[in-house]
Amino acid sequence: MSKYLPIRVSTLRGDQPIKFDAYVRVAGKYILFCREGDSFENQRLERLKSKKLQRMYIPVEQEGSYAKYMSHNMEKAYDTAAGAPVEIRAQIIQGALQAAVEDLAEDVSNQAFYKALMDSGLRFKEFLQEDSALISLLTIHNHEFNIAHHEVNVAALAIAIAEETGFAESHPMLMPHLIVGALLHDVEHHHDNLNLSTTSDKLPAAQKSIYDRHAGRGAEKIKQNAFYDSLVATIVIQHEERIDGQGPEALKEKDLHQAAQIVAVANAFDQYLQYEKIDPKEALRRILIEKMGILSLDVMKSLQNALKKRNII
Ligand SMILES: [Fe+2]
Ligand SMILES: [Fe+2]
Numbered sequence: 273m274s275k276y277l278p279i280r281v282s283t284l285r286g287d288q289p290i291k292f293d294a295y296v297r298v299a300g301k302y303i304l305f306c307r308e309g310d311s312f313e314n315q316r317l318e319r320l321k322s323k324k325l326q327r328m329y330i331p332v333e334q335e336g337s338y339a340k341y342m343s344h345n346m347e348k349a350y351d352t353a354a355g356a357p358v359e360i361r362a363q364i365i366q367g368a369l370q371a372a373v374e375d376l377a378e379d380v381s382n383q384a385f386y387k388a389l390m391d392s393g394l395r396f397k398e399f400l401q402e403d404s405a406l407i408s409l410l411t412i413h414n415h416e417f418n419i420a421h422h423e424v425n426v427a428a429l430a431i432a433i434a435e436e437t438g439f440a441e442s443h444p445m446l447m448p449h450l451i452v453g454a455l456l457h458d459v460e461h462h463h464d465n466l467n468l469s470t471t472s473d474k475l476p477a478a479q480k481s482i483y484d485r486h487a488g489r490g491a492e493k494i495k496q497n498a499f500y501d502s503l504v505a506t507i508v509i510q511h512e513e514r515i516d517g518q519g520p521e522a523l524k525e526k527d528l529h530q531a532a533q534i535v536a537v538a539n540a541f542d543q544y545l546q547y548e549k550i551d552p553k554e555a556l557r558r559i560l561i562e563k564m565g566i567l568s569l570d571v572m573k574s575l576q577n578a579l580k581k582r583n584i585i
Pocket of ligand 2: 422426457458539
């Protein structure tokens with residue numbers, strides 16, 4: 273009888289035949305979902321994702337085939353000469369980075385996952401220099417507000433803002449940590465089982481009080497591991513803060529790190545996109561009105577300029 277290994281659904285693509293058998297586990301039994309040589313077909317895969325299924329399984333002896341499938345996809349994604357459309361490449365990169373976020377967020381003390389996430393984050397930053405990369409990424413549908421998907425979007429927006437504000441140029445050594453901090457900013461939501469398909473103000477009181485502690489608790493998890501740069505925990509704890517001092521940690525604007533303010537704006541903007549289902553132009557209009565006096569105006573203006581330069585608004 274076969275033994276099975278878990279694989280992440282976020283790494284799978286619906287448009288090509290797979291080189292391994294993929295199983296789902298139901299009540300302790302492994303059921304063949306897609307056979308080697310068949311394609312997931314986009315719709316079936318979308319259905320799995322909308323059911324929040326994060327893992328599928330492959331027979332242990334097919335581990336090598338799965339590794340090849342992954343590396344083939346990554347080569348296709350990062351090889352600009354191969355000619356794959358930027359939308360397809362954005363989907364592959366989004367899925368792979370989402371899987372790297374999930375790996376580390378679920379096992380925060382794993383240094384190999386940390387290193388892998390930082391490497392993927394830096395590669396991601398290079399990808400985002402390409403025309404249409406950011407808009408291709410932001411238009412990928414995020415089923416039921418998948419938290420790792422949101423964290424990847426926030427990292428992409430934070431990179432664009434950091435480049436616009438001059439932070440990337442003045443603090444190049446901090447950029448890898450800003451990216452990891454953005455990718456992990458909601459690390460606690462990988463553990464707290466909250467219903468995130470709705471905005472936090474609509475949560476019942478008991479869930480709301482758990483929500484209100486997610487930044488602080490997430491930072492505590494990070495701080496227990498000495499290998500993280502201190503900026504990562506700073507971003508995690510400060511990303512829900514408000515410049516008027518009314519955030520969960522009641523920090524004042526002067527006490528907020530610039531990188532955390534960048535992530536805070538990126539975070540709020542992606543929430544408008546995902547929860548309100550509005551386009552970037554309308555989301556920008558809303559954030560400028562509704563977050564005035566709450567988030568840094570300079571950082572919001574940098575977001576506006578970053579989006580303009582990329583022809584997104
Ligand atoms: Fe958050
Ligand atoms: Fe967030």
